[in-house]
Amino acid sequence: MEKYILNLRKEYADIPLSLKELSKNPLKQLKHWLNDAIKEKVVEANIITLATVSRNNRPSIRAVLMKQLNSKGVIFFTNYNSRKAKDLEFNPYAAINIVWREIGRQVNIEGKIKKISQKENERYFKLRTYEAKIAAITSPQSSVIKSREQLDKIFLTNDKIYKNKKIKCPANWGGFILEPNRIEFWHAREKRLHDRFVYLKDKKNWKIIRLAP
């Protein structure tokens, strides 16, 4: 094994994480940790890695941006014809991993995903920059394209069509919400004896258990 990879290991400060400081609701706890990450200036603290499973039972992962966090779950936006969206259409169960390396924390979220409403999509689409709107219209996400030049050409054509016009949210673009039934909070400690707490949903209530690192 190459030594420079083997030696990449950081020792963490030994700040304990105890059950009594955790919120009873995991989404509230996630909000606390996200706010901590933002306060500690973690770069793009809302990057999440989303895992889906295909019709053929094959998992795949990719990064997306968490755009909302509410009392029901985590919301991200994407192309409804993308590979991930096709997976979700067939199998709505998915998982999210978040690593805030700078503060030694990880969150793993599992649950069921559904589309958010068209009204919510339109509300969010309005907030995107002009270029992000044109890109959403231009890119047939996850499809094979002929060349970069062709993509740039379509972008320029759309730019001419939509300049100074109101751009409506495309029907194939919008949000998904992952509503969790399991969320794990992992907190780095010294000697690799990290703290792990898992919230498990039992009907409407959440049970919290501690796992060995």
Ligand SMILES: Cc1cc2nc3c(=O)[nH]c(=O)nc-3n(C[C@H](O)[C@H](O)[C@H](O)COP(=O)(O)O)c2cc1C
């Ligand atoms: C930091 C980062 C943030 C990203 N955010 C998004 C996002 O919010 N929505 C999205 O559809 N793709 C986003 N992407 C691109 C995805 O990782 C992915 O390439 C794309 O969604 C197509 O994935 P799929 O073919 O598996 O569906 C992001 C990529 C990176 C590296």
